[in-house]
Amino acid sequence: MFDCLMHHNSFVRLEAQLKPFADHISPLTITDSEQIGRPWGETATDGLIAYGNADVWFSPASRAFARTLYTAPKLVWFQSSAAGLENPFLQKVGEKAEHYTSSHVQSDAIAEWVLWAAFDWFGNGAQRRDAQARKEWERVHFREISATRWLIFGFGHIGEAVGRRIKGLGGHVTGVRRTGHVSPFADHMLHPDHVSPDDIALADAVLLCAPHTPQTESMADAGFFAAMKEGSLFMNVGRGALVDEGALLAALDRGRPAHAALDVTREEPLSSDSPIWTHPNVTLTAHTSALTSESRARNDELFLENLGNFANGNPLRNRVRREAFEAQMV
Incomplete structure (x- = not known):
């Protein structure tokens, strides 16, 4: 079972769709006030997976979210709602994560x-x-x-x-x-x-x-x-x-x-x-061209699709090779 880190608002929005994966994940949530919660109670031992989206990017807790990823003993998979890779935070995540997937649904x-x-x-x-x-x-x-x-x-x-x-x-x-x-x-x-x-x-x-x-x-x-x-x-x-x-x-x-x-x-x-x-x-405008409710819904759908792929051992959609992060640093 894997800890599944996401913003509390994302969890509230997706809890019903996450329930079928209860044998695979233990949600680990973070609020805007940096409070960490385990709404399902279980503590996972196989590593961390995470969903980084607008709920996180524009949250006061974005730094705490990043620290949780950086200090995790084993970051197995990170789903990003962003298409780009050059952000320093995403660079570090991409270098650490065993699997990294991006999004183009925006x-x-x-x-x-x-x-x-x-x-x-x-x-x-x-x-x-x-x-x-x-x-x-x-x-x-x-x-x-x-x-x-x-x-x-x-x-x-x-x-x-x-x-x-x-x-x-x-x-x-x-x-x-x-x-x-x-x-x-x-x-x-x-x-x-x-x-x-x-x-x-x-x-x-x-x-x-x-x-x-x-x-x-x-x-x-x-x-x-x-x-x-x-x-x-x-x-x-x-x-x-x-x-x-x-x-x-x-x-x-x-x-x-x-x-x-x-x-x-x-x-x-x-x-x-x-x-x-x-x-x-x-x-x-303040880097808001992708901030629509429809774009958010498509990113949620992509995360859930990839969560199913991850749980069933199938290829992840939009997987980014590690070499792509290395190319950003050239």
Whole structure:
């Protein structure tokens, strides 16, 4: 039997679905006040498994959760609700856990965030809101998504989820990824090494959803932004470290791009004195593009599916090889 560590809120939500695994797990819960509980009473001896999700990531007890993992004599399996691996906490967990599984079920939520930002920009949302605030019956011109060209860096689960929606609306999509595999959700595919300033200049919307690696560090720099067209939209739902933020703000002042929608920043939480907060051409959200009730439910379903696989000795879905963590450190 294995101890199964999770946030108390996750346990309350999933207890009925966990009951069929009572012969395999003993829930070990942690509250926001860092109280550890054993709601089923049993003490397990075969090691620890754990479910790390938004209940934990955004909890005051996140450090206590991490300490429990770090000090466990034997961490057998860790299920993460995150797709990325480069976070230092996840790095340590990935190095210790015998099995590590990730999640990509948040892609649909993030894709809808991208659509929201795009509809607001191309739909001239700021001018519409201003007209209403002034009580002016103003005819506001806007652009249809079908008339836009998109360049999406990181055409994996998130990039394809965005591409599927943009193509469904009639837009043109160019995807960028290292594998070079064609996709039904892109009109054209490029390798990152083959993206030219001319490719960037064609795009009305440039989206970053690539992972942070040594190769992608500050990929969006002064030269990148100089290639963007006037009136274009820049978006980042990948990692803050993909962007030279000073270069972005300077580029926004010059109108290329005209606007940036950011769900991630280099510093999180963003300090109150950061100019990103108050720049008139920035839309900022607090790394919340995946925080939907539907995304939470899909992550719970994935954890339960993998728990069944674990209990029955079947392959785990989305298992991450140890070499992937080593590659993050190169």
